[in-house]
Amino acid sequence: MIRYYLKYRCFKMSSNSDKWLRLCFEPKELQLKGTLNGGQSFRWKQIDSEWIGVFNSKLWRIKQYEHGIEFKVYTSNDDEPLVKKQKIIESSCSTDIESIKELRDYFQLDFNLREHYTQWCKADELFNSVANDFYGIRMLKQEVLENIFSFICSSNNHISRISSMVEKLAIFYGKEICSYNGSTYYAFPTIEALNQDGVETKLRDNGFGYRAKYIANTAKIIAEKGGNKWITALQAMPYKEAKSELMTLTGVGAKVADCICLMSLAHTSAIPVDTHVYQIARHYISDMPKQKTVTDKLYQRIGDHFRKLYGPSAGWAQTVLFCADLKKFQARD
Known part of the structure; x- marks a missing residue:
């Protein structure tokens, strides 16, 4: 040690x-x-x-x-x-x-990020154009349970509001850690804390909207599947199996499942496709149709393109492009 x-x-x-x-x-x-x-x-x-x-x-x-x-x-x-x-x-x-x-x-x-940046820059002119400003963008290895509920909150939402919802979950149902500089901080709640009577009503009363039901239902499903034992089993599953298992949870579609696979389960080839990634993909795929929703077929096509372009750690590379696009989007607001 x-x-x-x-x-x-x-x-x-x-x-x-x-x-x-x-x-x-x-x-x-x-x-x-x-x-x-x-x-x-x-x-x-x-x-x-x-x-x-x-x-x-x-x-x-x-x-x-x-x-x-x-x-x-x-x-x-x-x-x-x-x-x-x-x-x-x-x-x-x-x-x-x-x-x-x-x-x-x-x-x-x-994970040697500089070495991978060099490879990705050689593979892609667009990546090369943003790599200097968006250096050192790493994938966080996050706790599975927190990631699941955080991205359920992300549905049709923006970062500041998602942050507020996740913090409310911690305050309402998490264990207090400490007080610092006038604020009290809490751990993310356990599945037992979220799987209790009244959770949906309290969350709905505090601005979670339809996500309140998603959170309450998903907590119940995870508890019924075995709670922490289910999470341990999920961590051992191959990518496609883990993604399918995650999509049995309420409020977890393909994009959210891929976020969890990439950010908590070490499946580095997972590509979460949202509106930002869809717009980025249009830079590469000239015949991609303009549409408001991403079909399953198109979702797979976009993910496969990035995996072919960047290799086994495509999820990391795509995240750099996402951050660059997000910065441009925020600048326009």
């Missing part, structure tokens, strides 16, 4: 209780801004030079610098009554190595 810690040149910035930890890697292997606000995860916000967010039931503060990232991590204190949890509990030195491993896994830093 110590060899792993030193291998990646990770060290404490100071020995006091207000320390920042540093995780080092090659330049341009990770861009926090493009990765954390590109529509993958909805629990991150930027405050000045920091990104603050929740994953693995912990609160993380992360800052970018040229050769890596600096971070602090906070966890809950189960020994104190809930009403007294006002002071943040910071990660101790004994868990520094564990926290570094969690970050490496979350950002999938063992």
Whole structure:
């Protein structure tokens, strides 16, 4: 474990209780801004030079610098009554190595992104034209359950509203982690917490609309399938089987299933096709018909084109194009 810690040149910035930890890697292997606000995860916000967010039931503060990232991590204190949890509990030195491993896994830093960018630039002029500005866009390795419900919330929605809904789910049904800078942060709820009477009504009363029913029904289905045992089995399934299994959930169509396959199940060839990706695909497929909805046949054709163009990790490459297109779209608003 110590060899792993030193291998990646990770060290404490100071020995006091207000320390920042540093995780080092090659330049341009990770861009926090493009990765954390590109529509993958909805629990991150930027405050000045920091990104603050929740994953693995912990609160993380992360800052970018040229050769890596600096971070602090906070966890809950189960020994104190809930009403007294006002002071943040910071990660101790004994868990520094564990926290570094969690970050490496979350950002999938063992995936050599610069090497793949070089290949994708050679394969595609459009990718080459955006690669310099949209460098270091990585796929996050997210918790399956949170990803399922987050993308159910994404149906006919925009990022700020999706973020609000996901945060409400955590506040209503998640476990409190800590309070920091005037805000209280919560872990994403368990399937047991979401599978209880009154969830649909409460969510509908709080602005979830038709998604309230989708969330309540899906929580019930997952619980009936075995809960965490079903998630473990899902993680072991091949791509097509996992996608089909996900589509048995209420509110999970092909696009949402592919998001979950790509972002939580390590199926790097999954291509989620939405209106942005459809418009990007028109750049490549000259005879593609203009239509308001993407048929199953067209969905498959678009995905196959990107997989042929970029290879086994096409989902990563397509995400870079998605982020570039999303930036243009936001600039027009």
